[in-house]
Amino acid sequence: MNLQIKSFEEYQEVYQRSVEKPEEFWAGIADHFYWRRKWNNVLDWNFKEPKIKWFEGAKLNITENCLDRHIYQLGDKPAIVWEPNDPNEAHRVLTYKQLLEKVEQFSNVLKNNGVRKGDRVCIYLPMVPELVITVLACARIGAIHSVVFGGFSAQSIADRINDTGCRLVITSDGGYRGTKTIELKSIVDDALVQCKAVDRVIVLTRTRTPVSMIKGRDVWWEDEIKKVETQGNPTCPAEEMDAEDMLFILYTSGSTGKPKGVVHTCGGYMVYTGYTFANVFQYQPDEVYFCTADIGWITGHSYIIYGPLSQGATSLMFEGVPTWPDAGRFWDIVEKHKVNILYTAPTAIRSLMASGDSYVDGKDLSSIRKLGSVGEPINEEAWNWYNEKIGKGKAPIVDTWWQTENGGILISPIAGITPTIPSYAMLPLPGIQPVLVDEKGNELQGNNVSGNLCIKFPWPGMIRTTYGDHERCRQTYFAAYENMYFTGDGCLRNEDGYYRITGRVDDVLNVSGHRIGTAELENAINMHSDVVESAIVGYPHPVKGQGIYAYVIASGHHVDEDLTRRDINQTVSRIIGAIAKPDKIQFVSGLPKTRSGKIMRRILRKIAEGDTSNLGDITTLLDPGVVEEIKAGAEKLR
Ligand code: WTA
Numbered sequence: 001m002n003l004q005i006k007s008f009e010e011y012q013e014v015y016q017r018s019v020e021k022p023e024e025f026w027a028g029i030a031d032h033f034y035w036r037r038k039w040n041n042v043l044d045w046n047f048k049e050p051k052i053k054w055f056e057g058a059k060l061n062i063t064e065n066c067l068d069r070h071i072y073q074l075g076d077k078p079a080i081v082w083e084p085n086d087p088n089e090a091h092r093v094l095t096y097k098q099l100l101e102k103v104e105q106f107s108n109v110l111k112n113n114g115v116r117k118g119d120r121v122c123i124y125l126p127m128v129p130e131l132v133i134t135v136l137a138c139a140r141i142g143a144i145h146s147v148v149f150g151g152f153s154a155q156s157i158a159d160r161i162n163d164t165g166c167r168l169v170i171t172s173d174g175g176y177r178g179t180k181t182i183e184l185k186s187i188v189d190d191a192l193v194q195c196k197a198v199d200r201v202i203v204l205t206r207t208r209t210p211v212s213m214i215k216g217r218d219v220w221w222e223d224e225i226k227k228v229e230t231q232g233n234p235t236c237p238a239e240e241m242d243a244e245d246m247l248f249i250l251y252t253s254g255s256t257g258k259p260k261g262v263v264h265t266c267g268g269y270m271v272y273t274g275y276t277f278a279n280v281f282q283y284q285p286d287e288v289y290f291c292t293a294d295i296g297w298i299t300g301h302s303y304i305i306y307g308p309l310s311q312g313a314t315s316l317m318f319e320g321v322p323t324w325p326d327a328g329r330f331w332d333i334v335e336k337h338k339v340n341i342l343y344t345a346p347t348a349i350r351s352l353m354a355s356g357d358s359y360v361d362g363k364d365l366s367s368i369r370k371l372g373s374v375g376e377p378i379n380e381e382a383w384n385w386y387n388e389k390i391g392k393g394k395a396p397i398v399d400t401w402w403q404t405e406n407g408g409i410l411i412s413p414i415a416g417i418t419p420t421i422p423s424y425a426m427l428p429l430p431g432i433q434p435v436l437v438d439e440k441g442n443e444l445q446g447n448n449v450s451g452n453l454c455i456k457f458p459w460p461g462m463i464r465t466t467y468g469d470h471e472r473c474r475q476t477y478f479a480a481y482e483n484m485y486f487t488g489d490g491c492l493r494n495e496d497g498y499y500r501i502t503g504r505v506d507d508v509l510n511v512s513g514h515r516i517g518t519a520e521l522e523n524a525i526n527m528h529s530d531v532v533e534s535a536i537v538g539y540p541h542p543v544k545g546q547g548i549y550a551y552v553i554a555s556g557h558h559v560d561e562d563l564t565r566r567d568i569n570q571t572v573s574r575i576i577g578a579i580a581k582p583d584k585i586q587f588v589s590g591l592p593k594t595r596s597g598k599i600m601r602r603i604l605r606k607i608a609e610g611d612t613s614n615l616g617d618i619t620t621l622l623d624p625g626v627v628e629e630i631k632a633g634a635e636k637l638r
Pocket of ligand 1: 297298299375377402403404425487501503504510513514
C-alpha cells in the first residue's frame with residue numbers, strides 16, 4: 001500500500017477500506033515509518049473512559065523518523081529554511097545532516113542539565129531554528145515538551161509550568177516581530193516568581209536585549225553548547241520510546257475553566273502527522289513548503305516540524321509578521337525561496353487582501369503549486385482572492401479542518417485530487433469517520449443535514465488525555481454523546497455529501513485563528529478591581545473572523561469609561577496575553593439572566609452582531625428591562 005493517494009477513485013476505494021477494516025488500514029500506513037520494534041496490537045480503545053492505545057508494544061523514536069532515516073539519501077537537502085523578521089538579515093538553511101547534528105548536540109545540553117526521559121520541559125522561544133532544535137532534542141531524549149506561544153503572558157506561562165510540573169525552561173533574551181522586540185526572558189522571570197520548582201533556565205541569544213541572569217539558575221544556550229563541544233560528545237542516540245509514551249503537551253482553551261494540556265503520544269502522532277502531510281499537500285520531493293503558523297500552536301507542531309520532517313520535506317519557517325516591512329512580505333518570501341506550497345490562515349489572507357492588490361501585483365508567484373488554509377472558517381471572498389491572486393486559478397486550495405486535540409488534519413480536500421468548493425472542507429481523509437448529530441445525540445443520516453460534528457472511530461493522532469486530569473478529557477470530549485468524540489464544531493453536509501464547518505457551537509471563540517475560552521477571559525476581566533461581572537461573546541469581524549465583545553458591569557468607582565476600558569485591557573494582557581484583549585467593551589448595569597441565574601448569551605450575541613430586530617423570547621428573563629438598556633448602549637458603541 002502506498003502512503004500517497006494518487007487519484008479520486010483511489011481515495012474513494014481507500015476510504016471505503018479504511019472504514020471496513022480500520023486496523024488493517026492503519027497498520028498499512030504505519031508500515032511507512034521506521035519502528036525499532038513493531039506493534040503487538042494496532043488498536044485498543046473505548047470512548048467511555050476514554051482509553052485509546054495505538055500500536056501497543058511498538059518501540060520508536062520520532063526523531064529517527066524525522067532525521068536519522070533521511071540522512072543517507074537526503075542528508076544535504078534543506079530540512080529547515082529560516083526567513084528572519086528583518087529581510088536584510090541573512091536567511092538560514094539547515095540541511096537534514098546539520099539539523100540532526102544540532103539536535104544531538106542540544107540533546108546533550110539537556111542531559112547535562114539533568115533532563116531525563118519523562119521530564120517535562122517548557123519552551124518559550126521566538127520563531128527561530130533553535131525552537132525546532134529544542135523541540136526535537138526533547139523528543140530525542142524522551143522529554144515531554146510543552147511549548148508556550150510567545151504571545152502569552154507571564155501568568156499564562158506560570159500556570160502552564162505549574163500544571164506540567166516542569167523544572168527546566170528554555171527561552172531567549174528576546175524575539176523580533178515586525179518593529180517590536182518582545183522581551184521573552186523578562187516575561188519568564190516574572191512567571192518564575194510563581195514557579196518554585198524551576199531550577200534551570202537556558203537562555204538563547206537572539207536580540208541581545210539586557211536580561212537578568214540569576215546565578216545558579218540561568219545559563220546561556222551558547223555556553224552550554226560549548227560545554228558539549230569540549231566534552232567531545234557530538235552524538236546522542238535516540239531514546240527508545242513506547243508508542244504510547246507522551247511526546248508533548250500543548251495547552252488549549254475550552255468553554256470552561258483554565259486551558260487544558262492536550263496530550264499527544266509518540267507513535268500515533270508520528271503516523272498521523274506524516275500521513276496527513278504527505279496526502280493533503282501531495283508533497284513531492286523537490287518542493288519547498290511554507291507554513292506560516294507559529295510553532296506555539298498545534299499547526300506549527302504538526303505541519304512545520306513533525307509532519308514535513310518525517311516526510312523528508314523542506315519546511316520553511318518565518319520569524320516575522322505578514323505585514324512588515326509591508327503587506328507584501330509573504331509574497332517576497334514566496335518569490336525569494338520559490339515556495340511551492342503555502343499553508344496559512346484565513347485571518348492572514350483577509351488582512352493581506354484588505355491591504356490592496358498592489359502588494360501582490362508584480363511579485364513572482366509562479367512557483368506556487370498548492371495552497372492551504374487552516375484555523376477558522378474561510379469566507380468565500382477570501383477563498384476567491386487566495387485562489388485568483390495567489391494561486392492564479394491554478395493552485396488547488398485545501399481548506400483543512402482540524403483541532404489541537406486531533407493532532408492533524410481530519411477533513412480536507414487532497415490537493416489536486418478532491419474537488420473543491422469555496423468555504424468547504426469537503427471530505428474526511430481515509431481513516432476518519434465523521435458524523436453529524438442533533439441536540440439529543442441522534443445521528444443525522446443522509447445528505448443535506450446540519451448538526452454537531454462528532455467522530456465515531458479513533459484515529460492515531462487523537463488526544464489521549466488532558467495532562468493530570470483524565471476526567472476532564474472525558475467530560476469535555478466524550479461525555480456529550482455516547483461513544484463519540486465531540487468536536488465542539490457545527491457542520492453542514494450538503495446534498496453531495498461535502499462537509500462545511502460552520503464554527504464553534506460552544507463558548508469558545510476563534511479570534512484570528514486563536515482559540516479563546518469565554519469563561520477564561522471573563523475570569524481575567526473579573527479580576528480587575530472595578531469589575532463586578534462580565535460576559536463575553538463573539539461577533540463577526542472582517543479580518544479576525546470573530547471579534548471579542550465584552551459586556552461589563554463596573555462598580556461605582558469608575559468615572560472615566562475609556563480609562564476603565566484601558567485598565568481592563570491591561571488586566572487581560574497580564575492574565576492571559578494581548579491576543580485575548582476585547583475589541584469592544586460595553587458597560588452595562590445588568591446582564592440578561594434567566595430566573596435560575598444563567599446568562600442568556602444568545603441575546604448578547606445578537607446585540608453584539610447588531611441584529612436586534614428579533615431577540616426571541618425574553619419573557620423568561622429575570623429583568624427584561626435590561627435588554628433595552630443594553631441595546632441602546634450597543635448602538636452608541638457602533
Ligand atoms: C476551527 C487549529 C473551519 C474550528 C488547527 C476548530 C476551522 C478550531 C478550520 C480548532 C477550518 C480549524 N474551517 N474552522 N478549516 N480549522 N477550525 O485547536 O472551530 O487552534 O474547532 O486547531 O478551529 O482550533 P485549534
